[in-house]
Amino acid sequence: MSFVPSFSDIESAVDIIKDVVIETPLVESAELNARMGGRILLKAENLQRTGSFKFRGAYYRLALMTAAERAAGVVACSSGNHAQGVAAAAAILGIPAVIVMPADAPRIKIDNTRAYGAEVVTFDRLTENREEIAGRIAAERGSLFVPPYDDPHVIVGQGTAGLELMRQAAAQNASPDSILVCCSGGGLAAGTALAAQGIDPDVSIYVAEPQGFDDTGRSLRAGERLRNPALGGSICDALMAPMPGAVTFPINRHVIAGGVAVSDDEVRTAMRYAFGTLKLVLEPGGAAAFAAVLAGRVETRDRTIGVVLSGGNVDPGLYAAILAGM
Amino acid sequence: MSFVPSFSDIESAVDIIKDVVIETPLVESAELNARMGGRILLKAENLQRTGSFKFRGAYYRLALMTAAERAAGVVACSSGNHAQGVAAAAAILGIPAVIVMPADAPRIKIDNTRAYGAEVVTFDRLTENREEIAGRIAAERGSLFVPPYDDPHVIVGQGTAGLELMRQAAAQNASPDSILVCCSGGGLAAGTALAAQGIDPDVSIYVAEPQGFDDTGRSLRAGERLRNPALGGSICDALMAPMPGAVTFPINRHVIAGGVAVSDDEVRTAMRYAFGTLKLVLEPGGAAAFAAVLAGRVETRDRTIGVVLSGGNVDPGLYAAILAGM
Missing domain, CATH: 3.40.50.1100 (Rossmann fold)
Known part of the structure; x- marks a missing residue:
């Protein structure tokens, strides 16, 4: 840290x-x-x-990004509320966002995340590791990974x-x-x-x-x-x-x-x-x-x-x- | 008026x-x-x-009552929200309250009115006149009738x-x-x-x-x-x-x-x-x-x-x- x-x-x-x-x-x-x-x-x-409340941390973190960081986008993984927070904050700040969400997350949370303009990638919560998936996407695109709490x-x-x-x-x-x-x-x-x-x-x-x-x-x-x-x-x-x-x-x-x-x-x-x-x-x-x-x-x-x-x-x-x- | x-x-x-x-x-x-x-x-x-919002008018009206008026109680008729407003205001001010409610009012409104300590009298909205019923009770008890809007x-x-x-x-x-x-x-x-x-x-x-x-x-x-x-x-x-x-x-x-x-x-x-x-x-x-x-x-x-x-x-x-x- x-x-x-x-x-x-x-x-x-x-x-x-x-x-x-x-x-x-x-x-x-x-x-x-x-x-x-x-x-x-x-x-x-x-x-x-x-x-x-997740919008608070997401928006604050994204607001601190430099112009160069913003251009490369953000990646987050979340069961839903952090996903929506990051997606909405990214939309407000004009930052591309990819959100890795469990396939069994509440439908309202997945739908809302997409509605904010984020790209949603789903995974199986019992067999796949969301951090690995998000980390791979972040590495490929040079995006900032936005942790939900850490x-x-x-x-x-x-x-x-x-x-x-x-x-x-x-x-x-x-x-x-x-x-x-x-x-x-x-x-x-x-x-x-x-x-x-x-x-x-x-x-x-x-x-x-x-x-x-x-x-x-x-x-x-x-x-x-x-x-x-x-x-x-x-x-x-x-x-x-x-x-x-x-x-x-x-x-x-x-x-x-x-x-x-x-x-x-x-x-x-x-x-x-x-x-x-x-x-x-x-x-x-x-x-x-x-x-x-x-x-x-x-x-x-x-x-x-x-x-x-x-x-x-x-x-x-x-x-x-x-x-x-x- | x-x-x-x-x-x-x-x-x-x-x-x-x-x-x-x-x-x-x-x-x-x-x-x-x-x-x-x-x-x-x-x-x-x-x-x-x-x-x-009905609590506003009910509480304000009852707060203006004299000690003698308060002792004789209040009567109101309402499909539900004015009923709850008067009942709650009366409870706060220590005033006995009778509320005349349609028998087909939402159950939550009737239950809440009773829970505030008011006496509830129900009537049939299609065949009975609530103002008459409330007026009769007010006359019998010397209570103040609290209209819902007039x-x-x-x-x-x-x-x-x-x-x-x-x-x-x-x-x-x-x-x-x-x-x-x-x-x-x-x-x-x-x-x-x-x-x-x-x-x-x-x-x-x-x-x-x-x-x-x-x-x-x-x-x-x-x-x-x-x-x-x-x-x-x-x-x-x-x-x-x-x-x-x-x-x-x-x-x-x-x-x-x-x-x-x-x-x-x-x-x-x-x-x-x-x-x-x-x-x-x-x-x-x-x-x-x-x-x-x-x-x-x-x-x-x-x-x-x-x-x-x-x-x-x-x-x-x-x-x-x-x-x-x-």
Whole structure:
């Protein structure tokens, strides 16, 4: 890694992205607060461009590219949200983009990535290695590979969500005791922690992961990077990175207070609550951190808890099936 | 009517409601703007307490009640969103509430109204008169009847949505050429117009109504209050008032530029777009004004258009059925 991302990097990034990245609202629900016995502040990144926070890191990374780098294009691999983020950022900046996506990614994510003008290359998630495919394309074309999380610039970009959360909370006379973010490779977690603790060193950051994909939580407890036993099987298609990142984990082991694992059913319940009460569309992975709160896996009574609602890109058929459980 | 509501009433109302009513975000989507060729500013009142703008008028009206009035309670009749607004406001202010609701109102709206602690009395929308039932209850108990729109205080309360929209637009360096609001009895339309034109006399306010329930649009063209031919049959359960209000229409005929009618299919398309791109849950009536924009029924090219997304209380079964059309 070329540098260790810092709070001041994130502060500077806000100025670079501010005309393109949406300052998403920090939503608060009186009903949710009453239910949880505290103040729950929801950072609605599902309302971000491309429907997830991933646009932040992608746009920030691409905005730093030189003219010569831009001409040679970018390559990324992603199950969907990073794909859309890179594709949309590339389109805005006039950069050719190739995205390597699993063939079983949600249709809405593949379609949207193509709609942003990117070239999509699919692969079999169980038999092929996406990094190898992306690396080969990058080498052939001289393109920049844009990692989904293992890149200090990407971490800085994702951190702008946490910086906004803290500033918006302060404007609402709230000071979070802790913040929950979902975690796949750990980029949002690292960036959010650096941003939030740069403002208030006492705020605790927790990661929420799907049960069976709680590699970051287990790795934090073990003090070393541990791999998930399976590559697939969670409803949270966005949260199935095989293990903590080589760049993110050395940061996260210092700044993350711990991890909680949520079940698919807890995620579905959170998605239904977001539909029925918050009126927000969340995808499974985007509801994971909120699910941890709603299921009572973190103390909320008399506390102020920030939660990143990280994405809303869910296929309508799956969404309808989940609503059928109401 | 006891007084004619004015811009300054709405300005004052903001101070009275500000600790309880949510200042909902003004959402903007780059994809929507690109599609429509202009700036579309979406006032997300589906994120309001109780899931619709109706909480504004209800809470403001009840907040003005004296201690003696409060002890005798309130009565309201509503297909659902005004019901929830009054029930929630009454609960917050410790006022007993009876709500008269059609037996065929969406289950979510009836359930939520009861959950706020109100007593619900149902009636048959085709054979019984809800005003008579509510009037009888109010007379028996000495309670205050809270009309859904034909009340200057309620109009003032709804107008706070329009005032916020204009102030938020200014903060985003935008000046709406026109604003679209849905219309049933006309309270939101009247309040929004008074608020917006108090800030910018040149902004045009248009109402969106379901086809077959475009009584306000037709009445504006005729110069007199005209009745809808049917009492039911639109997907927009919230927008089926039989005719323009006796209090609202004399205001609206001076402040509303015109009306557009939208089909059920256009409303469904708008709900799907809100799901897939905006990540917002809208109920049919809450999507009517947006449907008019998305269907191209108003000029958007090189214009700045404010749109009130007025509510998000939709039964999950209906929502799933609408998503099935994607």
